[in-house]
Amino acid sequence: MPRLEVLKTYKMYIGGQFPRTESARYYALADKKGNVIANICLGSRKDFRNAVEAARKAFGDWSGKTAYNRSQVIYRIAEMMEGRKSQFVNELVLQGLTPAKAAAEVSQAIDLIVYYAGWADKYQQIYSSVNPVASKHFNFSFPEPTGVVSIIGPETPSLLGLVDAVIPCITGGNSCIVLASETQPLGAVTFAEVLATSDLPGGVINIITGTRKELLAQYASHMDVNAIVYYGTDKAEIKAVQENATLNVKRAIIRSGIGTPGPELINDTLETKTTWHPVGY
Amino acid sequence: MAKKKTDTTTIEPLKFSGAWDYAPAPESTGHIKLEKRYGHFIDGKFVEPLSKKYFATYSPSTEEKLADVADGNAADVDAAVKAARKAYNGEWGKMPAAERGKYIYRIARLMQERSRELAVIESMDGGKPIRESRDVDVPLACAHFFYYAGWADKLDYVSPGRKPKSLGVAGQIIPWNFPLLMAAWKIAPALAAGNTVVLKPAETTPLTALKLAEIIRDAGLPAGVVNIVTGAGATGAAIVNHPGVDKVAFTGSTDVGKIIQKAIAGTNKKLTLELGGKAANIIFEDAALDQAVEGIVNGIFFNQGHVCCAGSRLFVQESVADEVIRKLKDRMQTLVVGDPLDKNTDIGAINSKEQLATINKYLKIGVNEGAEIYQPKCSVPSKGYWCKPTLFLNASQSHRIVQEEIFGPVLAVQTFRTIDEVIEKANNTPYGLSAGVWTDKGSKIFKVTQKLRAGVVWANTYNKFDPTSPFGGYKESGFGREGGLHGLLPYLKFD
Numbered sequence: 085m086p087r088l089e090v091l092k093t094y095k096m097y098i099g100g101q102f103p104r105t106e107s108a109r110y111y112a113l114a115d116k117k118g119n120v121i122a123n124i125c126l127g128s129r130k131d132f133r134n135a136v137e138a139a140r141k142a143f144g145d146w147s148g149k150t151a152y153n154r155s156q157v158i159y160r161i162a163e164m165m166e167g168r169k170s171q172f173v174n175e176l177v178l179q180g181l182t183p184a185k186a187a188a189e190v191s192q193a194i195d196l197i198v199y200y201a202g203w204a205d206k207y208q209q210i211y212s213s214v215n216p217v218a219s220k221h222f223n224f225s226f227p228e229p230t231g232v233v234s235i236i237g238p239e240t241p242s243l244l245g246l247v248d249a250v251i252p253c254i255t256g257g258n259s260c261i262v263l264a265s266e267t268q269p270l271g272a273v274t275f276a277e278v279l280a281t282s283d284l285p286g287g288v289i290n291i292i293t294g295t296r297k298e299l300l301a302q303y304a305s306h307m308d309v310n311a312i313v314y315y316g317t318d319k320a321e322i323k324a325v326q327e328n329a330t331l332n333v334k335r336a337i338i339r340s341g342i343g344t345p346g347p348e349l350i351n352d353t354l355e356t357k358t359t360w361h362p363v364g365y
Numbered sequence: 366m367a368k369k370k371t372d373t374t375t376i377e378p379l380k381f382s383g384a385w386d387y388a389p390a391p392e393s394t395g396h397i398k399l400e401k402r403y404g405h406f407i408d409g410k411f412v413e414p415l416s417k418k419y420f421a422t423y424s425p426s427t428e429e430k431l432a433d434v435a436d437g438n439a440a441d442v443d444a445a446v447k448a449a450r451k452a453y454n455g456e457w458g459k460m461p462a463a464e465r466g467k468y469i470y471r472i473a474r475l476m477q478e479r480s481r482e483l484a485v486i487e488s489m490d491g492g493k494p495i496r497e498s499r500d501v502d503v504p505l506a507c508a509h510f511f512y513y514a515g516w517a518d519k520l521d522y523v524s525p526g527r528k529p530k531s532l533g534v535a536g537q538i539i540p541w542n543f544p545l546l547m548a549a550w551k552i553a554p555a556l557a558a559g560n561t562v563v564l565k566p567a568e569t570t571p572l573t574a575l576k577l578a579e580i581i582r583d584a585g586l587p588a589g590v591v592n593i594v595t596g597a598g599a600t601g602a603a604i605v606n607h608p609g610v611d612k613v614a615f616t617g618s619t620d621v622g623k624i625i626q627k628a629i630a631g632t633n634k635k636l637t638l639e640l641g642g643k644a645a646n647i648i649f650e651d652a653a654l655d656q657a658v659e660g661i662v663n664g665i666f667f668n669q670g671h672v673c674c675a676g677s678r679l680f681v682q683e684s685v686a687d688e689v690i691r692k693l694k695d696r697m698q699t700l701v702v703g704d705p706l707d708k709n710t711d712i713g714a715i716n717s718k719e720q721l722a723t724i725n726k727y728l729k730i731g732v733n734e735g736a737e738i739y740q741p742k743c744s745v746p747s748k749g750y751w752c753k754p755t756l757f758l759n760a761s762q763s764h765r766i767v768q769e770e771i772f773g774p775v776l777a778v779q780t781f782r783t784i785d786e787v788i789e790k791a792n793n794t795p796y797g798l799s800a801g802v803w804t805d806k807g808s809k810i811f812k813v814t815q816k817l818r819a820g821v822v823w824a825n826t827y828n829k830f831d832p833t834s835p836f837g838g839y840k841e842s843g844f845g846r847e848g849g850l851h852g853l854l855p856y857l858k859f860d
Contacts, residue, residue: 323631
């Protein structure tokens with residue numbers, strides 16, 4: 085008699101914990117043939133608010149870590165992901181990708197994390213300056229993280245897109261709450277398990293599963309979120325995001341899809357601080 | 366054994382007698398030329414407004430009318446945007462970058478040559494002391510043009526490896542607190558980056574922008590590269606909403622900034638916002654206290670407190686609070702309030718009747734909230750709009766005078782005991798534009814300046830500005846930077 089398989093419960097990731105949605109709702113994820121693969125948490129606005137709280141709590145510690153330390157933690161995420169490569173590939177296949185495409189996406193995602201791990205202690209020098217002011221002052225500008233960032237991740241590529249959305253953001257010292265791909269959420273949940281074992285402090289990345297329709301307004305309007313990154317091309321959604329962002333002068337970053345990797349993606353959620361110091365007394 | 370503390374509370378306040386009165390030293394207005402009436406500056410010349418309407422601009426210190434200026438409507442704005450587009454697609458867009466830079470240098474030089482006229486008009490129209498318009502506003506405005514002129518042919522170095530492109534037509538709306546300087550902050554980087562401009566000065570202070578229009582005309586800048594349309598909120602809204610505008614840059618209140626951000630939602634317009642502030646100015650017990658007191662005064666009373674980055678929340682460490690307040694009160698007693706054109710004046714006129722009403726409203730609120738008000742004994746002129754420098758002692762975090770931007774010479778004073786406490790209090794505001802830290806301990810400066818969530822932090826100094834130094838806020842104080850290399854980014858796009 086064959087062994088009975090143990091099925092996985094797919095949960096969200098908030099503050100370093102794996103809660104189910106507080107709303108206790110779900111949506112069924114089906115494969116191409118219509119067979120149910122899993123019941124996914126249908127995250128609520130309250131889940132999002134809890135995640136913002138966790139992200140705010142985590143922000144001080146994460147942004148205060150040395151750049152070298154952040155670099156190592158992010159590199160560790162890549163290491164953990166590499167070890168679970170086959171699981172990510174299987175899940176992408178389960179969600180409709182060909183094995184070749186799935187393998188390529190997972191490899192690309194891991195390599196992208198390594199790429200940004202390298203940036204963690206380098207972008208500062210790209211974006212900082214010593215300013216030759218015409219007075220007796222030593223004046224310099226350097227980048228600091230914007231704070232708590234909400235992210236509406238791309239639908240596809242679901243895993244590579246998630247990495248493209250969250251890794252540059254945390255490389256810059258921000259904490260974030262990302263809405264996973266609605267149609268392909270499995271990778272996001274497994275990615276949470278990678279994060280939980282990779283020395284990333286709880287709350288730095290929070291992952292919610294659910295629908296854009298229900299959560300988009302909350303992601304853009306929450307008053308303790310400093311920036312929103314939106315992936316997509318839906319004009320009505322973009323307008324709604326930009327309008328809701330005005331409530332607290334949120335920075336609204338609109339990306340039509342995943343782009344060319346580079347420090348510009350880190351810079352999207354950075355602020356510039358300029359400090360003045362007198363010279364001579 | 367307990368450390369012996371100086372009892373500062375029993376120190377007698379300094380006695381100020383008539384020795385502190387200065388003889389009047391007014392700057393002459395004979396040298397300036399003002400027209401009775403100004404049209405818009407569109408397509409290289411002054412034109413009658415299509416609206417056919419004008420409004421008067423007054424001196425806030427004498428309440429006398431200085432000139433009539435055009436009240437722009439949507440048709441005026443449309444004409445200005447069309448002129449800007451034509452120039453962008455034509456001569457300006459095709460001009461070699463080095464030549465573009467030379468035009469900007471010319472503007473800087475002509476401004477320097479006419480600096481006295483600009484300074485006097487700035488003080489007449491806006492009410493700020495001539496000492497400030499002469500020594501701060503005008504020289505900095507010139508320096509801004511001079512600095513960005515040199516960038517015009519060096520844009521490839523802004524973000525190495527990426528090819529920069531200009532955006533097109535920039536719509537720019539500026540406030541009344543630094544009329545000429547804000548015009549320079551907006552126009553200079555926009556031109557250096559290769560854009561053309563439609564700028565609206567504030568309705569209470571349009572004159573120096575119109576003088577700048579004369580200078581731009583005299584510099585021979587191709588027609589339509591810079592257009593200046595005067596008017597109030599409706600004129601600004603017409604610029605923001607014009608479909609031919611590619612970029613909007615706004616300096617002003619957070620409330621209006623939010624309206625603008627909302628208005629352009631769903632469009633492809635780029636936006637920079639430089640909005641309000643409620644800066645913490647933090648005095649530690651180990652600071653050079655006399656210098657700190659000067660910094661407090663400069664932080665809140667510079668330009669009558671009409672400064673977005675004003676140090677309007679004072680935090681003094683408890684152990685030195687009595688001494689600092691005593692010194693501050695003494696210093697405030699020496700401040701000269703009055704005629705902006707007098708070279709001895711420290712605090713000029715409040716910019717407008719409306720702003721004075723706002724400030725007075727907050728003075729009432731502060732008293733009603735239970736804070737202790739202090740104003741020095743000084744006389745103010747009978748005509749014009751005036752507010753004595755004001756302290757609110759024993760203010761608390763929840764007070765509206767602590768939370769809301771007053772934009773006047775009003776300082777809310779709080780005390781603190783520990784570094785963590787003051788950082789928490791300083792950051793407990795929706796704003797994040799600027800902050801000040803006073804201590805003689807270097808490592809403490811770096812700890813505090815790093816923890817303050819603000820875009821500009823002054824350590825052992827305050828209210829310093831420079832064209833090479835990026836300026837702009839965190840949180841609800843806006844986004845984007847003005848000044849320095851960073852200040853070019855809002856006017857460029859990259860492949």
